[in-house]
Amino acid sequence: MSTIQQRPEPGRTGGPGSTATSATTGAPSGSDGLGVTGGTGGPGGFAADGQEPAGDGRPWVIVAVREIVVRVTNRTFLFSTLFTLVFIAGFAAFSAWQAGKTTTYTVAVSSAEGTRLVEQAVASARTSSDTVVITPSTVAGEDAARSAVDRGDIDAWLHETTSGWALTSGDDVSLSLQTPLEGAVRDAALDRNAAAAGLTVEALERGATLTADRFDGQTTNRGFVQAATFAFALLFFMGVLMFGQQIAASVVEEKQSRLVEIIATAIPLRALLAGKVVGNSVIALAQVVLFAGVGLVGVSFTEWSSLLPGLSTAVVWFIVFFAVGFFALACLFAVAGALASRTEDLQSTTSPLTTVLMLVYFASFALSGTALKIASFVPILSVVTMPGRIIAGDAAWWEPVVALLVMAAFSAGTVLIGEKVYRRSLMQTRGRMSWKQALRTAD
C-alpha cells in the first residue's frame, strides 16, 4: 500500500487517515479484519481512485507465476517428465553398457592350424575393438565338438572342409565372432596362395581399396544425423502438443467457468494472454532443456561421443528455435482455447494446429536436398529441419540466423493477430466459434 502513503492527495479522500475516521465512528462489526472498515485507502483494500494499483507485481507476471506453479505441482506432469527423463537416461545407459560390454567366445579346434587361426583372429579383433575376446580350446572331432556346444562349454567349432574352413555352432554364429575369424582365414589363405604364385599379399591388394569422403572435408555419420533430427522432431512435437493442449485447456477452463469475467474486470485480457503464454513457454523450455541436457550427457557415454561438439551446437540452436516457435504456437493454442466454449469443443478448435504439427513432424523425415533447404527457412518447420542441417554440417553460419529472424517475425505477427482474436472470442459465450468467424468479429 506504499503507493498511497507516498502520494497522499490533499483535499482528496482516501489518505492514510481514513482508517482512523471510520474506526472512531464505529462501523458495525467491521473491525474484524474483513477489510470492510478500511475505507478506500486503508490497509484493508484498494488504492484510492485514479492511483496505481497497490498490489505487488504486474498482472501478467502474476498470471505467469500461477501457470508455472499449477503446472509444476501437477502430479501427472511431474510423473510424465520423470518418466521421460528415466527413459532417456535409461536408453543412454543401455547403449553405453552395450558398447562397453566384453564378450568372450570359446572356439573349439581340432588342429594346430585351427589354433593358429584363432590366435590370429584374437589379434585382429583386439585392434578393431577391445570388447571381444576369443579363446581356443581343443577337441577331438565332430562328436566331441557337438557335445561341448550342447553343454555350453564352447560357442562354435572351427574346422577344415574340402573347400576351406567352417564355423559350426548350435545356433546362428554371432557376427562379432564370425568377422574376426573370417579375416584370419582369408589372410591365411591369401598368404599361402600369394606365396605359391611367387607374390606378396601387399602386391595382390595394391589398388583394391575404396575410400569415401566429402569435398568440404567434413566427416559425418548419416545415421547419427537422422537419429538427432528424429529426437528434435519428437521433442518439439511432444512439447508443443502437450503444452499447447494445456494452454488451450486452461483458457477454456476460465471461459467455461466464467472466471474470465472476474479476471477481465481486474486486468486487461492482453495481460492474461501474455501471462499464460510466457508461463507455459518457460516450463516447456525448461523441460526441453532438461531432456536435451540429459540426452547430451547420455550421448557422451556412447560411441558417438566424438560427435558431441557438433551436436551441442545444434542442440543450442534447436532450443533457441524452439523458444521462438513455441511462443507463436502457444499464442495460437490460446486462441484455439478461446474459440471453444466448452472443453468438449477443444478437439475441433485445436485440430488445425495439430494438423500443422503433424506435417512438421513428418516433413522432418521426408524432406531432403533442396526441399529440406527451403523447409529449414519456413517458420515452425525450421525448428526441426534447421538444427538437423546444422548437425549434418551443410548449413552456413548465416542460415540459422536468417531462419531464426524469419520465424521471429512470424511469431510477432502471430502474437499480434492472436491477441486480437483471443480478446474477441473469449467473451463470446454462445457456442463454439470458427477461426474464420473470430477473425471477422468486431470487438
Next chain:
Amino acid sequence: MSEHGDSRARARATTDIELRHLTRTFGEIRAVDDVSFVVGAGQLTGFVGGNGAGKTTTMRMIMGVLAPTGGEVLWEGRPITALDRRQFGYMPEERGLYPKQAVLDQLVYLGRLRGLSGAVAKASVTAHLERLGLAERAKDHVEKLSLGNQQRVQIIAALMGAPRALVLDEPFSGLDPAAVDNMADLLREHTSRGVPVLFSSHQLDLVERLCERLVVLAKGRVVASGTPDDLRATSVARHRLVLSGDAGWVRGISGVHAVDVEGRTALLEIIEHGAERVLLEEALRRGEVHEFSPQRPSLAQIYREVTA
C-alpha cells in the same frame, strides 16, 4: 453510527454508479433498451426482472465485460474506466473457480489480480473464510467443496479487500437461510461504509427485506424504480372485506373491482373514489361486516403489476 460519521464516511468513500441510456443489441434483439438508473452510494439496490429481462446483460456492461451498443456508465460523474472497475467486486451469473486449486491460493491470486498486495489479499481472504465458516477448508481443492461452499468462495472473491462498489448477479441463489442472513449482514457492512451495491435476485421477498431501493426490469426496459414504498404508492390499493354472509354480490357494485371472491371473503380494488362508501352501506344492509381492511401490497404483487 452517528450522523456525522455517516456523512463523513459517505463523502470520503465512494460515489454512485450511474447508468445513462444504456442499450445493448444482439443482432435484431434489444436485450437492454435505454436503461437509466442510479445505484446510490451506501445503498443496497435490488435488481429484479424475469428470465431474459436483461439484468445480466446490464451488469456485464457495468463491469465492462460487454461493450454497450449505446449509453454510458458513470462513476464519480465521469465515464467509468478499467482502473475503476478493478476495484469493484463482481460476481458473474454463472459461476466457477479453478477446480484443482486450493481455496486460499486462488482467492489470493484473484485478489492480487485486482491489485491487492499478497499480504493484504491473504489477510482479507482468511478473515472472510473464518466469517463464512470455511477456515478449515482453506487448503482444500475447490472441487472437494459442496456447491453451497463453492458459492461462499465466490462471494469472498467479490467482497475481499474492501471493494469500492459491488455488482453481484444472483448472489443469494443456492445459499441456505443462515448463509443468506450472513451474506446480507456482510453486504450491509459494505453499504455502511458508503459503497454502492447492486444485486439481482429472483427472490422478491428477500429483495423486499434487504433493499433500500429496487429497479424492476422487463423486456430490457426499466418499468419501475425507487424505494419499496415508492413502488407501493403507485400501486392500486386493495381491501379485504369479510362478511357474515356470501360476498358474491360485491361483483355488482360499480367503481369496485373484485379481484377475488371466496365465500364470505372478498379482495377488492377501489377504482372510483367514494365507491367504498356505497360498498359498505350495501354490506351493512345485508348483514354484518367482520373486517374491512386495506392490504399492504407485497412486492411480488407490485412486480406482477409493473411487468404485466
